[in-house]
Amino acid sequence: MKIATWNVNSIRVRLPHILKWLKDGNHDVLCLQETKVEDKDFPEPVFTEAGYNVTYSGQKTYNGVAIVSRHPLTEVNSTPESIDPLQKRIVIASVAGIRLINVYVPNGSEVGSEKYEYKLQWLEALTQLISRELQDFPRLVVLGDFNIAPEDRDVYDPEGWEGSVLVSDKERRAFRALLKQSLVDVYRNFDQEAGAYSWWDYRAAAFRRNLGLRIDHILCSEPLAALCRSCVIDKTPRSWERPSDHAPVIAEFET
DNA sequence: ATGGTAGTGTAACTA
Numbered sequence: 001m002k003i004a005t006w007n008v009n010s011i012r013v014r015l016p017h018i019l020k021w022l023k024d025g026n027h028d029v030l031c032l033q034e035t036k037v038e039d040k041d042f043p044e045p046v047f048t049e050a051g052y053n054v055t056y057s058g059q060k061t062y063n064g065v066a067i068v069s070r071h072p073l074t075e076v077n078s079t080p081e082s083i084d085p086l087q088k089r090i091v092i093a094s095v096a097g098i099r100l101i102n103v104y105v106p107n108g109s110e111v112g113s114e115k116y117e118y119k120l121q122w123l124e125a126l127t128q129l130i131s132r133e134l135q136d137f138p139r140l141v142v143l144g145d146f147n148i149a150p151e152d153r154d155v156y157d158p159e160g161w162e163g164s165v166l167v168s169d170k171e172r173r174a175f176r177a178l179l180k181q182s183l184v185d186v187y188r189n190f191d192q193e194a195g196a197y198s199w200w201d202y203r204a205a206a207f208r209r210n211l212g213l214r215i216d217h218i219l220c221s222e223p224l225a226a227l228c229r230s231c232v233i234d235k236t237p238r239s240w241e242r243p244s245d246h247a248p249v250i251a252e253f254e255t
Numbered sequence: 256a257t258g259g260t261a262g263t264g265t266a267a268c269t270a
Contacts, residue, residue, distance in 0.1 A: 009270085010262055034270090036262070061263050062270095107270055115269095147270095201270090203259035245261075245270080 001096060001255045003029040005216055006237075006248035007104070007145040007199075011035040011066070014244055015043060017237050018068075019050060025234070027250065028070045029095055031102035033145045035064035042066065057088045065091045065102050065144070075099075082125045089122070092133070096255060098224065099137035101130065103144035108165045116165060119147070123174040130181045140221040142183060145199075145246065147215055148175045150185065154214035156197065166213060184225040186218050186251050187233075198233050199246045207238055218251045227253045 004027050008014040011032065022030060035042070037058045047054045047068055057078035058064030065088060067073060073093040079085050080092060089104040106122050109115035126142075134140055148171045152158035161167045179185065197212025206212065220228060231251045238247045 013262070034262090061268085109269080201259080202261050205259090242261090 001029075001098075001253045002027045002250055003031075003098070003100070003141060003143070003218070003253065004248050004250040005031045005033070005102070005143040005145070005218060007033040007216060007244060007246035009034045009036075009244045009246065011037055011043065011064070013242065015046065017240060017243070019046070021234075021237050021248065022050070022052070022068070025250070029100065030068040030248075031100065031143055032066040032068065033064075033102070033104035035066050036061060037064060055091060055093055057091045059088045063088045063104055065089060065104050067091055067093055067095075067100060067102055069093075069095050071096050080129050082128055084122065084125075090126075094137070097139055098253075098255075099133060099140040101133065101140070101142040103142060103146070105144070105146045105148070107147050108171065111163065111165050111168050111170075120170060120174055123171075123178070127174075127177050127181060130178065130183070134181060134221060138221060139224040139227075140183075141218060141224055141251075142178070143218040143249075143251075145215060146175065146217050148172065149213040149215050150175050150217075153194070154197070156195065156211045156213070161213075166215060178219065182222050183219040184222060186220050186225055186228045187214075187231045187249065189225065189228060190231055196233055197247075198249055200238065202245050216246055216249050218249055220251070224253065227255060229254055
């Protein structure tokens with residue numbers, strides 16, 4: 001069972017990339033963020049015709065999340081209690097005995113801004129939600145764009161980024177509070193090359209120079225982490241023409 | 256304190 005996450009930055013623009021990537025990689029589940037379409041405009045037929053099930057929760061211009069799956073999706077919830085229903089940043093579903101929580105965590109804009117405070121509140125609400133979900137679903141995965149680089153090794157220039165949004169102490173503390181719900185950042189359960197990132201700014205040729213951050217994560221409950229056999233970042237689609245600024249992250253499970 | 260780019264949607268915002 002291969003489960004992936006990818007911030008595609010517009011599903012309309014990236015649809016060819018997504019279809020090619022799914023076809024090449026034979027993934028079972030792909031969680032998408034920043035689809036940027038209302039539900040009525042989601043290209044559902046394209047996925048169903050390719051043999052996938054989909055569920056999605058979107059809005060115009062901003063945010064938007066979706067789950068694409070080879071296997072049926074059940075117990076879908078895109079409006080969990082205590083999460084702001086006006087910003088479409090979360091969709092939850094079950095697949096093959098695994099509970100998926102697909103998240104697009106607020107960016108936070110700038111440390112100390114209103115959006116930054118909103119991000120911290122959103123993460124607190126997510127932590128509560130996870131603790132409730134864990135009571136019913138021991139095999140749980142929270143994955144998506146967290147907009148947080150958890151440690152200095154997840155940042156190309158930790159000194160330059162110190163205290164900035166995406167790496168600030170409060171955000172990292174909020175991330176650790178998530179992990180304290182007995183979740184495991186499975187990427188770190190395996191040997192990884194230094195300088196492995198999941199996002200590179202479109203500007204200043206950041207991808208070519210590998211000026212990136214690791215802000216997209218796959219966090220597993222302990223029973224599910226025990227079944228995880230690999231976790232990798234696939235940089236390939238970031239090198240394609242007109243790419244998303246994020247690369248997909250993939251975890252493989254023995255099920 | 257801002258630039259550099261991209262997406263949405265045509266000015267200015269978000270990232």
